[in-house]
Amino acid sequence: MAPVSEQQAAYVLRTVEERRIRFVQLWFTDVLGRHKAFHVTPAELEDALDEGMTFDGSAIDGFSRVQEADVLAKPDLDTFQMLPWHGEGEGVARVFCDIVQVDGSPFEGCPRNRLRRVLDGAHDEGHTFFVAPELEYFYFDSLETDGPPKPVDRGSYFDLGTDDSVSRLRRDTVRMLEEMGIPVEHAQHEDAPGQHELDLRYTDALTMADNVMTVRHVVKELAFHAGIAASFMPKPLAGVQGSGMHTHLSLWRDDVNEFVDRDDPYGLSTLAHRFIAGLLVHAGEITAVTNQWVNSYKRLVPGHEAPVHVSWARNNRSALVRVPTVKASKPDSTRLEYRAPDPAANPYLCFAVLLAAGMAGVRGGYELPAESTGNLFDQGTSSDLELLPTSLKEACDLMERSALLHETLGEHLVEWFLRNKRAEWSAYKETVTPFELDRYLPLL
Numbered sequence: 001m002a003p004v005s006e007q008q009a010a011y012v013l014r015t016v017e018e019r020r021i022r023f024v025q026l027w028f029t030d031v032l033g034r035h036k037a038f039h040v041t042p043a044e045l046e047d048a049l050d051e052g053m054t055f056d057g058s059a060i061d062g063f064s065r066v067q068e069a070d071v072l073a074k075p076d077l078d079t080f081q082m083l084p085w086h087g088e089g090e091g092v093a094r095v096f097c098d099i100v101q102v103d104g105s106p107f108e109g110c111p112r113n114r115l116r117r118v119l120d121g122a123h124d125e126g127h128t129f130f131v132a133p134e135l136e137y138f139y140f141d142s143l144e145t146d147g148p149p150k151p152v153d154r155g156s157y158f159d160l161g162t163d164d165s166v167s168r169l170r171r172d173t174v175r176m177l178e179e180m181g182i183p184v185e186h187a188q189h190e191d192a193p194g195q196h197e198l199d200l201r202y203t204d205a206l207t208m209a210d211n212v213m214t215v216r217h218v219v220k221e222l223a224f225h226a227g228i229a230a231s232f233m234p235k236p237l238a239g240v241q242g243s244g245m246h247t248h249l250s251l252w253r254d255d256v257n258e259f260v261d262r263d264d265p266y267g268l269s270t271l272a273h274r275f276i277a278g279l280l281v282h283a284g285e286i287t288a289v290t291n292q293w294v295n296s297y298k299r300l301v302p303g304h305e306a307p308v309h310v311s312w313a314r315n316n317r318s319a320l321v322r323v324p325t326v327k328a329s330k331p332d333s334t335r336l337e338y339r340a341p342d343p344a345a346n347p348y349l350c351f352a353v354l355l356a357a358g359m360a361g362v363r364g365g366y367e368l369p370a371e372s373t374g375n376l377f378d379q380g381t382s383s384d385l386e387l388l389p390t391s392l393k394e395a396c397d398l399m400e401r402s403a404l405l406h407e408t409l410g411e412h413l414v415e416w417f418l419r420n421k422r423a424e425w426s427a428y429k430e431t432v433t434p435f436e437l438d439r440y441l442p443l444l
Contacts, residue, residue: 003348008077009049012095016042019082021091025054027071027213027235028097029111031416033346035217037094038073038338049075071107073097084179085221098212101253108412111348115206118352118408124358128252129355132185132202134336135215135343136243137439138194138236139166143229149236151194165226170196173222182211182216191305192240201334202248205351212245214349216249234291234342235298242299244306245343248324249354250335251275266314266323267334273368276312276321279338279354280362280369281318283310285402286353287388288395288421289409290341294428297391299342311372318370319386340388347407349417356408362385393425 015251016024024045026038038055038420040048052072079096086092099110106113122129128285140149152168167189183201190197198219199213216232223230235242251258259272268276291300299306305317322337341350361368372385389395396418399405406414 005077009046011081012049012077013042013046015080016093019091019093021082021093023092024048025092025094026075026082026097027094027212027349028073028099029346031109031111031346031349032133033111033213033344033348035213048073050078050286052097054102059360070102072100072104074100083181084176085218085225087206090204094221095211096357097115103172108410109416111346111352111413113411114205114409115209117354118355119205122251122355126253127258127359129205129351130202130250130252131205131208131351131354132200132248133212133341134197134199134244134248134345135212135232136190136195136197136229136244136245137219137232137343138192138243139169139196139230140194140231140236142238143231148238149229149231151192151237153189154193155189155408156191156193157277158168166194166196166228169222169226170198173219173302174198174220176216177221180214182214183324190241190243192237193245193367202250205355209347209351212343216309232343234296234344235294239299241304243343244299244339245264245350246337247341247350247354248335249358250441251358256333257269259319259336260331260334262331266327267331268323272334273364274361274364275358276323276336276361277366277368278358279321280310280312281335281366282357282360282404283340283404284386284389284395285405286357286399287340288392288399288417289349289353289405290338290345291395292392292417293342293422294347294424296342296344297389297395300388300390302338308388309372310388312368313372316372339435349413353405353408356404360404368394391425392421392428396421396425 004059015123019328023039023041026040026048028036030036038053044299052074054070054072075097077095081094082090083094094325099107101107119129141148141152170187171393174187177184187198187200200208200216202223219230232243259269261267261269291297300308302308307318309320311319312321314323315325316322320339322339324335324337326333338354389398
């Protein structure tokens, strides 16, 4: 990360004084992408900007062992922003932090550092990586329930009622995000009852990872104030589609979209062909990161509009990698869409492995396989195509054997990630579920 400039620090300190900000939240994430924060007063802020905030990394899952505990949270002042839902007289701002060692060197367990390193590697070769995710989530009456959560509405795709309070909440959320400098291309009701979607306007991957963390926080915060609950759980309800985070990807060089070739039958450059091939070759290895929870694999099943086949196609939503149709007048909007991730992924690690997989195809000159035709949703698991992992255990086994993932994330993150995920899988296996009780208790 770049050192804090005196000009940046002066601007932040002046803004805190002029806007009467009472607290500044220093945001960061753990290995799983869970939101963490310090709250500092203006009196402590100058020291935090200058030296960072020391904390015990052994208290954060995936950070440090007890014998190597102390780390620093260093604010990235480019991310300083007011939190507009706090009322007058109780001003609160936030700033994202990079986690560094006490000597100032990057901390290997910081997801933001790892994404930055992967982006820097591509940038050294002349590429800038842009992403644009579509975040799906559910609104429920409450999360405190003995049975399945109850959606707040019965809507489906693009529904809008004449007195639709949830649509108003979604619009308020968009306005709040735009006030924070996060543009939303469009928002809509999704297919399942209570399910909604926010599509973010593309930007560089590091900024977007910060934006995803902010969106998840803002959606939950405004839902709470409205007396309901929001969840980014991948599959909270049986029998309907789960929530995805379809992610649009493109590589640029000197303001030119490197995926474009008007003479190609698909409109795609050789670099784009190889990038797609890299995503396909390494799809299984990266799935533990793009879909990191036991529940994620309840979404990646046939019949509910989520990909299960390692495949690519043009304008075909059943493929893992889709090439959306672009207007003839706007070839620079050419992009790829990777459809496996869900919105509960750690966005820093998710974007890092997507770029690493694609760049492996570019650097290795991977050949693009044949396009998949037809509706893969109708083929279930009977297709000859390779399948994505069907469980967290299978995905973790592939990740552990992946040289690409060890290189991309580093041994520290891979070790802590797999340790956590295997503990989750073990706990899941030991749990007796309502399904088993309903199905077997009366029968056996």
